[in-house]
Amino acid sequence: EVVDAFVKQSVNNCVDVFSIFDAMNDVRNLTTSIKSVKKYKKHAEGTLSYTTSPVHDIPYFVNLAKEMESYGCDTIAIKDMAGLLTPSATKNLVTSLKKSVSLPIHIHSHAKAGLASINLITAVQNGADIIDTCNSSFAEGASHPSTESIIAALEDLGYKTDIDIKKVEENTKHLKVERKKYWLYDSDYTGEDNSDISNQ
Numbered sequence: 001e002v003v004d005a006f007v008k009q010s011v012n013n014c015v016d017v018f019s020i021f022d023a024m025n026d027v028r029n030l031t032t033s034i035k036s037v038k039k040y041k042k043h044a045e046g047t048l049s050y051t052t053s054p055v056h057d058i059p060y061f062v063n064l065a066k067e068m069e070s071y072g073c074d075t076i077a078i079k080d081m082a083g084l085l086t087p088s089a090t091k092n093l094v095t096s097l098k099k100s101v102s103l104p105i106h107i108h109s110h111a112k113a114g115l116a117s118i119n120l121i122t123a124v125q126n127g128a129d130i131i132d133t134c135n136s137s138f139a140e141g142a143s144h145p146s147t148e149s150i151i152a153a154l155e156d157l158g159y160k161t162d163i164d165i166k167k168v169e170e171n172t173k174h175l176k177v178e179r180k181k182y183w184l185y186d187s188d189y190t191g192e193d194n195s196d197i198s199n200q
Helices: 002-012 031-039 058-070 087-100 116-125 147-156 165-180
Strands: 017-020 043-049 075-080 105-109
Touching: 002 031, 017 031, 031 043, 043 058, 058 075, 058 087, 075 087, 087 105, 087 116, 105 116, 116 147, 147 165
Parallel strands: 017 043, 043 075, 075 105
Antiparallel strands: none
């Protein structure tokens, strides 16, 4: 009842897309949220919490995605919250998901280990439909790769983004000033990479 009330109120407050995940990838913990989101005719995104271990292989994530699709999800997201994805893992996972489910694939990768930009480009090259970036004023580190950098890279590779980078850069100037107002709450982990990924 609480989950349903939360989703209903979020919809009333104009939320259209719900990214639904469980840190342990237990799909049973997603079903109530998915049902509520679909009940209110909004977008349910089934989300894979990416990690590495002997059991967290490609078939494991593909099976999860298939379950999420069967429950009515509209998209599948790979949530790389710890920045553990590598280019080869991104390629293998995206291509496997594209072959196994009929839903759009979304990549959400944090930049802490410094590989997220490469992962996003690799994901697009292998069929990913959606990627997450962040304006450079708040990007990198514990955040996402810079929007401006990814636009430039994709355009250079021949992809048409239909995003006016000049307008993004205008926003950047404004946001850099705004960020200074919140220096007291700024994170040491934003804006810097930690390439010591063997310990992450």
